[in-house]
Amino acid sequence: MSKVKSTSVEVRLPSQLGYEKVAMSTAAAVAKLMGFREDRVEDLKTAVAEACINAIEHGNKLNDDLSVDVVLSAGVNALEVKVIDDGNGLKTVPKKPDIDKKIHGEEDPRGMGMFLIQALVDEAEWVKGSNGKSSYVRLVIRLDAVAD
Amino acid sequence: MQSETKARVDQLTSPAGHPVTALRFEGDIASTSKEAVLGSYQSLPKATAKLVLLDFTKVDYINSSGIALVIQMLIEAANSGQKVYAFGLSPHFTKVFTMVGITKYAGLFPSQADALAAL
Numbered sequence: 001m002s003k004v005k006s007t008s009v010e011v012r013l014p015s016q017l018g019y020e021k022v023a024m025s026t027a028a029a030v031a032k033l034m035g036f037r038e039d040r041v042e043d044l045k046t047a048v049a050e051a052c053i054n055a056i057e058h059g060n061k062l063n064d065d066l067s068v069d070v071v072l073s074a075g076v077n078a079l080e081v082k083v084i085d086d087g088n089g090l091k092t093v094p095k096k097p098d099i100d101k102k103i104h105g106e107e108d109p110r111g112m113g114m115f116l117i118q119a120l121v122d123e124a125e126w127v128k129g130s131n132g133k134s135s136y137v138r139l140v141i142r143l144d145a146v147a148d
Numbered sequence: 149m150q151s152e153t154k155a156r157v158d159q160l161t162s163p164a165g166h167p168v169t170a171l172r173f174e175g176d177i178a179s180t181s182k183e184a185v186l187g188s189y190q191s192l193p194k195a196t197a198k199l200v201l202l203d204f205t206k207v208d209y210i211n212s213s214g215i216a217l218v219i220q221m222l223i224e225a226a227n228s229g230q231k232v233y234a235f236g237l238s239p240h241f242t243k244v245f246t247m248v249g250i251t252k253y254a255g256l257f258p259s260q261a262d263a264l265a266a267l
Binding site (some may be wrong): 100 | 188217221223239249
């Protein structure tokens, strides 16, 4: 198990909050097998958890009949994670949260998930599915990169 | 699926002699943690609990909904003239709290002793 080449792992989650931890743990296990440092594994765990929460809450709207698919593709130097839901995808990517505005009641205290995703991985893109189905967020974390 | 959040209140005194109210959390801090996080904070007497110290030592998982609860607490604390500090966050969540700007409104310390020494 010391070298992983283009290996794929898939997880299917129910649209219930809390199950993001299953994807988070799976992603962490794959990243550890690939040799990611512990701090990067922690970055990935938070990014994957937030992507799954968005998919469960906003994509599938907590609908028990829908599932969230998480596909982890381990390459030689990077791990790609796709989190797929049945929503329409994002209209716009929210702007960076402003803590001063939040504290002064000018901005919703929530809404930091996408900011965290973007800040913690090397690539993040939101892709709208055709016919309002199978929208996904694609995350990439590289072995040699250091996130701020 | 999310582990239940527990909260416990402890009364401490800093080496400088100031009364400090510690809120000790255990479990996940997520959307289901509202009662544990905000409820326990709101049960504190505003008139006397002027220094509030959050203990995250036994918290393994914090997501954006949990961070939002902490920010809601900071909003209420700012409006009540209370100061909030925290300790026991992992290096990762120390980074996350710093990234979202919480450190501007709540001082973070590695340990309870470090926090109390600064109060």
